[in-house]
Amino acid sequence: MPSSAFSRGALMLCAAIFCLQAAAQIDQTYTRDTKQAVDQDYTQRIGKYTTLPELNSPLTNYLPASATVPTPAKVLGDVSGAPDILPYAEDVYRYFRMLESASPRVKVFTIGHTEEGREMIAVAVADESLLKNYKENDARLTKLADPRTINMSDAAAEELVKQSVPVYYLTGTIHSPETGAPTALMELAYRLAVDDAPYIQFIRSHMITLITPVVEVDGRDRMVDVYKWHKAHPNENYPRLVYWGHYVAHDNNRDAMTLTLNLSRNVLDTYIGWHAQVLHDLHESVPFLYDNTVGDEPYNAWLDPILTNEWQMIGWNNVQEMTKFGMPGVFTHGNFDTWSPGYLMFLAAMHNGISRLYETFGNGGADTVERILTPDEYSRTWYRQNPPYPKVKWSQRDNNNYEQTAILVSLRYFAENAQTFLNNFYLKSKRSILKPNDSGPAAYVLPGNEESKDRQRMLLDILRAQHVEISKTTESATVSVPVKPKRETREEDAPAKPQPPKTEQRTFPAGSYVIRMDQPYSRIADALLDRQYWAPNDPQKTPYDDTGWSLPSLFSVEAVRITEPAILKAPMQLEKNDSEVDSSSGSGSVYLIANHADPGIVTLRYLLKNATISVTDAAFTTSAHQFPVGSLIIQNASADEIKSALEKARLTAIAVNAAPSVAAHTTTAPRIAMMHTWLSTQTEGWWRQALDKLGVPFDYISTQTVTSEDDLRSKYDVILFAPVGGARTPQIIQGLPMWGNALPWKKTELTPNLGRVDSTDDMRPGLGYNGIDHLRHFVEQGGLLITSGDSAQFAIETGLAPGVSVVTHGDLKVVGTLLATTVVDPKSPLLYGYSKPLTVYSEDGLSMNISNTLGGTRAPRLGANEERTTGRGGPDDPDVPQGRPYVAADERPHPKPWEAMPLNEEQTRNNPNVIPTELRPQVVLRYADKESLLVSGLLDHGDLLAQHAAVVAAHLGRGSVLLFANNPIYRGETIGSYPLVFNAILNFDHLTPPAPTSASGAGH
Ligand SMILES: [Zn+2]
Helix, strand or coil, X not given: CHHHHHHHHHHHHHHHHHHHHHHHCCCHHHCCCCCCCECXXXXXXXXXXXXXXXXXXXCCCCCECCCCCCCCXXXXXXXXXXXXXXXXXXXXXXXXXXXXXXXXXXXXXXXXXXXXXXXXXXXXXXXXXXXXXXXXXXXXXXXXXXXXXXXXXXHHHHXXXXXXXXXXXXXXXXXXXXXXXXXXXXXXXXXXXXXXXXXXXXXXXXXXXXXXXXXXXXXXXXXXXXXXXXXXXXXXXXXXXXXXXCCCCHHHHHCCCCCCCHHHHHHHHHHHHCCCCEEEEEEECCCCEEEEEEEECCCCCCCXXXXXXXXXXXXXHHHHHHHHCCCCCEEEEEEEECCCCCCCCHHHHCCCCEEEEEEECCCCCCCCEEEECCHHHHCCECCECCCCCCEEXXXXXXHHHHHHHHHHHHHHXXXXXXXXXXXXXXXXXXXXXXXXXXXXXXXXXXXXXXXXXXXXXXXXXHHHHCCCCCEEECCCEEEEEECCCXXXXXXXXXXCCCCCXXXXXXXXXXXXXXXXXXXXXXXXXXXXXXXXXXXXXXXXXXXXXXXXXXXXXXXXXXXXXXXCHHHHHCCEEECCCCCCCCCEEECCCEEEECCCCCCHHHHHHHHCCCCEEEEXXXXXXXXXXXXXXXXXXXXXXXXXXXXXHHHHHCCCEEEECXXXXXXXXXXXXXXXXXXXXXXXXXXXXXXXXXXHHCCCCCEEEEHHHHXXXXXXXXXCCEEEECCCCCCCHHHHHHECCCCCCCCCECCCCCCXXXXXXXXXXXXXXXXXXXXXXXXXXXXXXXXXEEEECHHHHHHHHCCCCCCEEECCCCCCEECCEEEEEEECCCCCHHHCCCCCCCEEEECCCCCEEECCECCCCCCCCCCCCCCCCCCCCCCCCCCCCCCCCCCXXXXXXXXXXXXXXXXXXXXXXXXXXXXXXXXXCEEEEEECCHXXXXXXXXXXXXXXXXXXXXXXXXXECCEEEEEECCXXXXXXXXXXXXXXXXXXXXXXXXXXXXXXXXXXXXXX
8 A cells, every 4th residue: 555655665764864873873893994995886786685774784784895806796696695596505615715716815625525425615714824824823722722731721821822813613504494694604704805894804813714604515505406496486386495415404403412414523523623712503593683592591501601601792792782783683592492412503512612503584595575573573572672573574685684794793702802712712621621620520431341332332433523532441440430229129109219329339341431521522521421301390391402312321331420530540541543343253154143232233134135144032152152132143154245244334243163053033134115205304314314324225215106106015025114203194194285386306407406315296295095005005915114203103093003002191291301111022023132221212202002902992091990989888998789799890900001901701702893912012112110211301290101102013914013102213312222123124024923823813
């Protein structure tokens, strides 16, 4: 309407006037160099693409001109943040290399490659003299990073601080739909290299700015493809970015603990290699700029408080300065808790630096569109006094203005306080080394006699990748350790009594691994090896991510927390390179491999494709070696093949002349398909990655493949349907709505980076009812379907798991929590190699009930409906009807929560719903009793989950459907539960109980 258009115009005019007034009050330290010419065309375009004057600042509303250094327009064809332009990583790199050629203030480094082979870079920007001498500077920072090298001398540190400049590391677009950072960082680098404003000169002469413009390079190129498709089909819906990196989507920012992705390792190695003080990661999801590092409680409990104060200093300065510029919607408090150390930026927090993260506003591409905010986004709060507008026309240029302004403000503040932050860096490093004598612990010891060397090695590999020093004892060492509470022996329902800490002497054998806490990177080791406790009454009711991650529990590896500093005096050596390769001993052509639930077992099976491999169904002993049930007997493989396979699988074999006489069955190398949906590939990506890393081959198929293929059994033995992530069964069946246009995901000339992992002409169709039938046929014909989380619920709800139901949640609260389990079926091949109670990861507290009939006739929970009726006697006496002799009822069965209600004759007579005995579901693992259920993280109302089934094998025809309530393969963290899946694969045809000889189908 004309009237509203008029008032809108008037509003914009007022805003412009206000902006001029605001500019007049600006801190003079941001003034420009009036002698330096401005690039008029570029500057004019910045103004044109900025949708409201107040969405820019005096720092970025112009671009200085240079006769020699190219602006981003040289590569982009327009300015950074211009509408409709989203450059590929390659183009971004091309620009940085042009900068490097044109300016001695810029240097480009290759820092590694992605899973798909794309390059990752880091760009250093500083004065020519700083860049020329960056190695000398780094030599000083190296000493500050490890104060042991200067004998912890504060005086020596002070000298080093005076001579040094800090390194501030910026990382862009780890999250592929958050698209603004690369162009913002291109222009930022230009400004830092070219602008002669006094404050910029000060920045580049007092610090090194290091920039990785694209962190998720594979995902960036796919995102640009999708955006190009969108521009080519302007009136159509465009495909969602279903694949980001090769394996995972937004979880690429949850990999900072286990470092399974190339991008995490490349960024960490760059951060550590430069001895940087800050790692600042750029995101886009919150209007207009949320400097989220200050965030909300609870803060991670392993941080140095100096760091959390630094967050406040830099964060509030950021908000204050941008408020002065008149930019709306800048804030630093908010709903992000900093509990988990899984975020990329936390690599710095855990390595004595400063972690930072921005959420700016973004449109998921370079379109300029009107955005409508929700009340929680635009309301004024105590920490957001100048909130974002309820409605705003937002452009990628607006995003680039905010991002650059905020970074420039931060860089200036950091440069001006460089000495303080360098001194803090030294102090934090020193305090990390002093840890044994203040907060403790002194060390963690990983005993040398750990049963699974494989899982222990995998845990140590993570610590090595985290740049943690590992020592190995050269003699046995005896120290006092806390006495473990004996969790299995407690009376059920007995209240947990707080016990005074008791200690006992414990001797660790020579060859035990010691993670000393008197080292610079003790904090990351401590955070990963310790346990977590999130109080159920914590004021924070919506944890941002997982609440528990204790890696020793998840790896099922013992790591003893030792507070007594005496452990540090035990004879030990710093481990140099512990890549010693296990091999075989003994002689003969039969090889025996003890199974200790090692992930390497499955690797070996697929490496020795032509060998005859048997899995023993009983434990045995030979030539003084113990072999648990599930151990391997390998025949028909050459010594060379065995040696090479053992090296790759990192396992040890005993060679003997003849196979031992022990019950065993042969295991082929089962043919595996991994089935994904087109809804989301986020969570299944972790499964795909684990299989790839362990060398387990599989066909990657989608629900659409299964819709059209009925003869799955002739192709596959096992189908893995990993969790989709929050998918409901109707969504899995129906897919996306079929109205509108097709959504292709495939490689074309326009979209060369799509379709690399999988492709389809149309992402919309789901599994369909045909697909369910095809899965059912597959199982009935002897196949194994493995499900977890939402895919387990899908199997239950579509009738693929007769007799299994989902336990109602009630008030139960589990948020990425580690929970203890108890073995129910010790004979299950799933548990081959397991010798101690297993901790599992639960996303949300899913658990299952089983029943002997379809439709579920499980009894109410123990205790309910147990009260006697009104009548004679006391509460424990029977009610006695008068006028006839008393007839006692049969005692009611009291099945445990993990058991099925036994059926009596009345219930089984002529009841077609009764499941034949051999097809009844079997519980393999259940959740532990409530007193011992919580291992790590948040658990509230755990009694609703305690004792219920966690892992169930259901049966259909000749095959099985395996249901995991937990997620056994998750973020490279749950190594201890991986072998549950691998055991299932290797024994896929041994999970069904043998059919009874008599035809007594009904229950008894
Ligand atoms: Zn993000």
